Each structure stands twice: as C-alpha cells, then as structure tokens.
Amino acid sequence: MVNSCTGKMGHATAEAVVRAGLPFVPYSFTGSSEAVAVGNVGVSGIPVELVAPAERQSAMERLKAQFPGLIIIDFTLPSAVNDNARFYAASGVPFVMGTTGGDREALIRDVEAAGVSAVIAPQMGKQVVAFQATMALMAENFPGAFAGYRLEVTESHQRSKVDISGTAKAVVESFRQLGIPFSEAGIRRVRDARTQVSMGVPQAHLGGHAFHTYRLVSPDESVAFEFKHNVCGREIYAEGTVDAALFLAAKVAQGGPPRIYNMVDVLREGAMR
Ligand SMILES: NC(=O)c1ccc[n+]([C@@H]2O[C@H](COP(=O)([O-])OP(=O)(O)OC[C@H]3O[C@@H](n4cnc5c(N)ncnc54)[C@H](O)[C@@H]3O)[C@@H](O)[C@H]2O)c1
Ligand SMILES: O=C(O)C1=N[C@H](C(=O)O)CCC1
Numbered sequence: 229m230v231n232s233c234t235g236k237m238g239h240a241t242a243e244a245v246v247r248a249g250l251p252f253v254p255y256s257f258t259g260s261s262e263a264v265a266v267g268n269v270g271v272s273g274i275p276v277e278l279v280a281p282a283e284r285q286s287a288m289e290r291l292k293a294q295f296p297g298l299i300i301i302d303f304t305l306p307s308a309v310n311d312n313a314r315f316y317a318a319s320g321v322p323f324v325m326g327t328t329g330g331d332r333e334a335l336i337r338d339v340e341a342a343g344v345s346a347v348i349a350p351q352m353g354k355q356v357v358a359f360q361a362t363m364a365l366m367a368e369n370f371p372g373a374f375a376g377y378r379l380e381v382t383e384s385h386q387r388s389k390v391d392i393s394g395t396a397k398a399v400v401e402s403f404r405q406l407g408i409p410f411s412e413a414g415i416r417r418v419r420d421a422r423t424q425v426s427m428g429v430p431q432a433h434l435g436g437h438a439f440h441t442y443r444l445v446s447p448d449e450s451v452a453f454e455f456k457h458n459v460c461g462r463e464i465y466a467e468g469t470v471d472a473a474l475f476l477a478a479k480v481a482q483g484g485p486p487r488i489y490n491m492v493d494v495l496r497e498g499a500m501r
Contacts, residue, residue, distance in 0.1 A: 229253035229291065229457050230301045231312070233269050233276045234437065236325065236388075237462055242271040244466035245301075246475070253295055257284050288319050296482075299323065306330050317342030322480050324472045326352055326465065328394030339488055347476050348374025351490035352468035354500045357491040358397055363455075364492070367405035367415070375407030375425035379442045381433050384418035384427055384439040392417055396440055397440045403442070409445070433460040467498060475499040 233256040245252050258270070260277045269276050278428050279287045293299055302309070302315050306329025309488040314322040315340050325335070325348040340345050340387045351357055368371070381400060383393040396415050403410060418424060421434050437460050444453040468491065479487070494500060 229295070229298060230256060230271075230303070232256050232258040232278075232304055233271055234258050234278065235303055235305075235450055237465060238301075238384075238468040239269070239271065240462040241301055241303060241469045242276070244394050244463070246272040247273065248470050250470070251295070252475075253291065253298065254288065255279055255291060256288075257281070257312075259305070262446075284315065287362060288315075288321070292319070294310075297451055297477065299477050301469055301473055302327050309332055313346070313348075314338050314342075315324075317344040317346075322346060322455075322476050323468055324476060325349075326469055329391035336488060345476060345486045345488070346473040347489045347491065349472070349495060350398055350414075351465075352472060352491060353464035354468050354471070354495065355501075356395065356459070356464070357468070357495050359455070359457055360395070361492045361495060363402040367402040371405050372407040373418045374403065374444055374448045377408055378447075379403050379408045379410045380416070380441075380445070381410070381414065381442040382416040382418060382427075382439075382441045384424050384437065385430060386437065387419050387421070388435075389419065393438065393440065395438070396442075399440075399442060403444070408444070428458075430460060431495060436461055452498065455480045466493075471500045 230238050230245060233242045252274065254276045255275055256276050256278055259501060260280050268278060272432045272437045291463045298321055300321050300323040302323060304312055309327045310332035313325055313335050322345045323348060328350045351360060367454055381396055385397045392415050397412055400410055424434055427439060429439060439458045451471050472491065
C-alpha cells in the first residue's frame with residue numbers, strides 16, 4: 229500500500245510496485261484536502277480509493293484483514309511523517325518510510341517502542357545509497373581526516389520541496405565525523421528555476437530533480453575535493469523503494485525480533501536489483 233498516491237513520489241512508487249508485478253493495494257491514505265478535492269486517483273490504469281485521515285483507523289482494520297502481509301510505503305510530507313509512523317507502528321504494520329524531515333530521533337524512538345519492523349531512509353536510490361555508505365565508511369575508517377577543511381554543501385530540488393534535503397543531512401553527518409564541524413543551517417538550498425538552470429538542471433526536470441554538491445577546501449585553499457550526485461526524475465527512488473519493500477517483507481516472513489533497517493542494510497544484503 230502506497231501513501232500517498234496523490235503525491236509525486238507516492239504515484240511514481242505505486243507505478244513501480246505495479247511494474248514489478250507485486251500485489252498492489254488499491255487504497256491510499258492521503259491529506260484531508262486531497263481526499264475531498266480529488267476523491268480517487270488512477271495508478272497505471274488501476275483506480276485507487278483515497279482515504280482521508282479521519283477514516284484511516286477503520287480503513288486500516290479492514291485492510292489488515294483483507295491483505296495479510298500488508299506492507300505500507302510512505303511518501304507524504306515532513307509535517308505528517310511522525311504521526312503516520314506512530315499510526316502504522318501502533319497498527320502493527322511494517323512500513324517503508326521514504327518521507328524526509330520531521331523529528332527523526334522521535335521517529336526512531338516511537339517505532340522501536342512499538343516493536344514493528346521498518347525501513348527508514350531519506351534516500352532510496354541504489355547508487356546514491358552506495359555513495360552515502362562509502363562516505364560513512366571513510367568517516368568510520370579515517371575519523372578527522374579532513375579536520376581544518378571548509379565544507380560547502382548545495383542542494384537543488386523542485387520548488388515544491390518544503391524541507392532541506394534529507395540526503396544532504398545524512399551525508400553531512402559523515403563529514404562531521406571526518407573532522408568538519410558543520411550545521412544543517414549551512415546547507416545552501418536552491419529552489420528557484422533560474423539558478424537551477426544555471427547549475428545545469430535540464431528545463432524538463434525543474435519539476436523533479438535532486439542535485440547535490442559537497443565541496444571540501446583545505447585551510448590554505450591549495451586542495452579541493454568535490455562530490456556530486458545529480459538525479460533527474462524519480463524512477464531511481466521508486467525502484468529502490470520496491471527493493472526496500474521486498475526486503476522488509478522477507479525479513480518479516482523470516483520472523484525474529486522487530487528491527488529498524490536503513491537502505492544501507494538493504495544494499496549490503498544485495499537486495500537491490
Ligand atoms: N527517500 C527518498 O529516496 C525520497 C525521494 C524523493 C522524495 N522523498 C521524500 O518524499 C516526500 C514526498 O515528496 P513528494 O515530492 O512526493 O511530495 P508531494 O508534495 O508531491 O506529495 C506529498 C503527498 O502527501 C500527502 N499527504 C499530506 N499529508 C498526509 C497525511 N497526513 N497522510 C497521508 N498523506 C498525506 C499529500 O496529499 C501529497 O499528495 C518528501 O519528504 C520527500 O523529501 C524521499
Ligand atoms: O524530491 C525530493 O524531495 C527528494 N527528497 C529526498 C531528500 O530530501 O534527500 C531524496 C532526494 C529527492
């Protein structure tokens with residue numbers, strides 16, 4: 229089940245679920261205004277019934293009975309992430325949380341306390357996850373290697389993105405361990421089309437892109453490193469999310485204690501196609 233199919237990522241992911249030939253639940257929890265205004269949406273020709281927040285409790289009971297082994301995928305909004313995760317966890321339904329932002333520490337705490345398995349990650353794209361894992365490995369192996377360096381971080385996304393890149397925040401954590409004090413407030417956030425075009429974002433992808441640049445400069449400016457990951461469109465995340473859902477379903481089927489996984493866990497197990 230994908231929440232919310234009315235959103236850009238939710239819709240792209242729902243299409244990827246159908247493309248993969250997986251059983252697709254034709255219901256989607258959504259924001260109250262969309263449920264009223266839109267009513268229903270179509271995903272690859274399948275009509276999907278939208279469920280408003282006020283109806284989600286009773287709908288969840290029905291869905292759990294109707295779809296044993298239910299896995300929820302959440303791409304909603306930073307303002308909804310904590311409440312949604314608490315709701316899924318309290319309902320005992322394992323879930324993949326791709327939504328960024330919110331209170332991330334509370335998110336982990338709540339899900340752990342409820343004892344439900346989940347994959348929670350701000351980045352679902354296989355190659356970007358591999359880059360993230362590489363930075364984390366470098367930090368683990370060579371802590372402080374970049375002490376004294378200056379870090380500049382720029383992220384550009386479609387205008388509708390409300391929060392700072394969750395991926396940039398995660399990567400910055402590795403740079404901190406490499407010796408560079410850097411606060412999230414220092415991340416340069418680009419949302420205007422003119423700047424984006426000047427940065428090389430294709431016109432056709434102004435409505436869906438994620439460009440990231442991390443630049444490290446030595447104290448005397450004689451040495452510079454630049455890491456970039458530039459994504460156009462959303463397919464890379466949608467496909468990675470399907471991998472995460474399959475991984476989670478397999479973990480739940482195996483039994484064992486509930487656990488919170490991230491996408492590096494999924495990648496490490498070779499579970500990304
Ligand atoms: N993890 C990843 O790889 C990845 C990739 C892309 C986007 N994202 C994240 O996914 C999220 C969604 O991005 P988007 O571009 O699809 O946004 P969007 O604005 O297009 O869609 C958000 C949707 O959430 C719905 N919504 C709002 N409140 C809700 C609630 N309480 N319950 C259910 N649905 C609700 C809205 O109706 C809307 O359709 C963002 O946090 C974004 O950063 C993550
Ligand atoms: O389009 C978005 O929104 C994205 N959000 C994630 C983030 O914040 O890191 C992943 C990239 C795309």
